[in-house]
Amino acid sequence: MRKRQFLRATVGSTVAGIAAWPAATVAQHAPTTARGPIVLTVSGAIGAGNRGEFDPALDQMMGKQKIAFDKAHVFDFAALAAMPPATIKPTLEYDSKAHALKGPLLIDVLKACRAQLGDATALFLRAVDGYAASVTVAEARQRRFIVATHLDGVPMALGGLGPLWAVYDADRFPDMAAKPVNERFGSCPWAMYHIEVKPS
Numbered sequence: 309m310r311k312r313q314f315l316r317a318t319v320g321s322t323v324a325g326i327a328a329w330p331a332a333t334v335a336q337h338a339p340t341t342a343r344g345p346i347v348l349t350v351s352g353a354i355g356a357g358n359r360g361e362f363d364p365a366l367d368q369m370m371g372k373q374k375i376a377f378d379k380a381h382v383f384d385f386a387a388l389a390a391m392p393p394a395t396i397k398p399t400l401e402y403d404s405k406a407h408a409l410k411g412p413l414l415i416d417v418l419k420a421c422r423a424q425l426g427d428a429t430a431l432f433l434r435a436v437d438g439y440a441a442s443v444t445v446a447e448a449r450q451r452r453f454i455v456a457t458h459l460d461g462v463p464m465a466l467g468g469l470g471p472l473w474a475v476y477d478a479d480r481f482p483d484m485a486a487k488p489v490n491e492r493f494g495s496c497p498w499a500m501y502h503i504e505v506k507p508s
Contacts, residue, residue: 310445314380338391344383344385344386345384345385346384347385347472348417348455348472348501349382350380350417350418350421350502350505351375351377351380351502351505352423353423353506354379354418354421355423356379356422357379357380357381357421359379359382360379360380361377361378361379362375362380367466369436370502373434373502375504377432379473381421381453385463385471388417388455388457389457389458390426390455391411391415391416391483393410393411394410394411394412394423395408396410396452396456396477396494397479398475398476398477398492399478399489401490402482404489407460408458408459408461409454409456409458409473409475410456410490411454411455411457413452414453414474415445415448417455418431418503421505424495427445428445428446429506429508430442430506431444431505431506432444432447433502433503435497435501435506436466436501439495441474441495442495451476451477453476454475455472455473456470456474457472459473469498469499470498472499473499474495474503475493475496478493490507493502
């Protein structure tokens with residue numbers, strides 16, 4: 309993603325899922341209201357949500373990126389950081405070094421929203437600069453995508469790769485590790501702020 313394009317990258321994969329944290333563990337971290345600034349909005353095929361519909365007057369960036377919804381589930385940074393974390397250590401394209409990235413599993417974040425998670429369900433991951441990527445639930449499970457909140461033990465900054473990054477450990481998958489490092493993360497938008505859940 310060194311040269312980020314302002315279009316949707318589609319990644320299709322139907323692979324077997326692997327177990328994540330129990331639903332009961334995830335549900336206890338689902339906030340009913342946010343206490344701090346919102347860093348992630350999830351819309352589409354979710355449960356009741358914890359915020360109302362898209363507001364064209366106040367949701368300006370989402371409006372410019374053609375996002376709209378009748379309900380959504382929002383998270384502040386503290387809510388995501390309080391969820392059970394996973395740590396990965398992929399080699400990153402920006403310096404070709406391994407870095408520790410920590411955050412909840414993407415699937416666990418979606419479970420906290422009571423999202424409908426069939427294997428073929430599409431997840432549209434959007435970044436603040438307009439970049440968007442699509443992965444299936446099956447791919448997110450199999451590759452163990454996380455919503456990274458920390459890089460090398462430090463919260464990620466807006467203006468860097470954060471505050472959130474949907475990412476996985478490409479080094480662990482032979483098909484991706486065989487590619488040049490700058491071709492491994494096209495489905496991993498940094499500065500992610502919105503997820504749309506679309507059933508197949």
